[in-house]
Amino acid sequence: MFYTLSKIVWFFATPSNLLISLVLLGLLLSLFGRLRRVGTGLALTAAIATLALGLSPIASYIMVPLEERFPPFQDDGAPIDGIILLGGSVEAADSAARGRIVANESAERVLDTIQLAYRYPGAKLLIVGGGGTVFTNGTAEAPIIASYLRTVGIDPARLLVEDQSRSTFENATYAREVAKPREGERWLLVTSAWHMPRAVGVFEKAGFPVVPYPVDFRTGGSFTDMRPFAFVSDGLRRLDVGTKEWAGLIAYYVAGRTTALFPGPQASGGSVRR
Known part of the structure; x- marks a missing residue:
């Protein structure tokens, strides 16, 4: 509901x-x-x-606090046991229709996951994302991405697929069920920087602490260098994304689905606890 x-x-x-x-x-x-x-x-x-x-750059001002909440990932040399890729980077129905991956503006999620897969060859890869729509079940995104990863040389034995979730809340809940993370393991979470606060809060609430790996930045990160948009559609698109994420943070907090109203770095412990 x-x-x-x-x-x-x-x-x-x-x-x-x-x-x-x-x-x-x-x-x-x-x-x-x-x-x-x-x-x-x-x-x-x-x-x-x-x-x-x-x-006007109003949409960028709305987006910056979201993107700057978590710093870029810095490899501290500690082992990485798994990598979680949240859905939202592929047009699943179009991909299924054309028989090849059709990426959208969040394609960096997939690209960075491939890079991480080769950087940490021993890590599992958990691809998360179903295909739910409001009233029906659509084409699941996760199997399409998993199939693509195989074509670029990723060992299928490393891949875990979660294809039932329709929301960030379900992403975290079902991801834990599929991954079954063990105590002390470190899992990277790959998603858009503007989506990371809500994602981290939800994963923490689900008992699956993660190490944030933000990608897909939409702004330069500074309030002092904001430029007007050349096209109204571009500004409205960013406004839609930013306001939706802030609304999601508030709704999830009120519903008790996240650990804080605006989860930050202190909310991410990195390793799985029992």
Whole structure:
């Protein structure tokens, strides 16, 4: 229920959808004599807000705190027992239709995982990600990525696949069931930097401490060097991603699915505890 409700609510609350909906609502109201002035004002205000939020660097300001919450991974020489790749980097349905991997803007998750696989040849690789949609089960992402990793020389014996999860909460819960991590093991968690705070908090809550390995940065990391966007669609896309993640942090904290409202480095112990 939580998953379905969150998807429905967010569809309407997504900034880009909400702004366009307000424009359309304003235009509709303007067709009625008594509401013409109100409708025209609403449509104009929403249109101006769409341009302002799409072109200004506001979306980047929203994203920076998320991306800067965890520092880049530094190899301290300690052994790495496993690598967890969270889904979200592959268009599963398109990949299945074309018979080859179709990556999206988060493709760095897969690329960095391949690099890590060769850097730590003894580590297991846990690929996480099902294919759930709001009302039906879609094409699972994890098996597609696992198949691709085999084509680039990764030993199939190292691969673990979790293909049932539909959310970050389920990612962590099912990942622990599949990996069965032992006490003292260290597992790297590969996901987008802006998604890392929520992911770490959820994995900690599930009893599966991880070492963050943030990738897929969308900003330069500084508040002082923010540039306007050249296209409204680019700014709105980043705004959608950033606001969704902040909303997810709040919702997960209220639901008791994460260890803190804004999990930070202190929340990640690295090795599995009992």
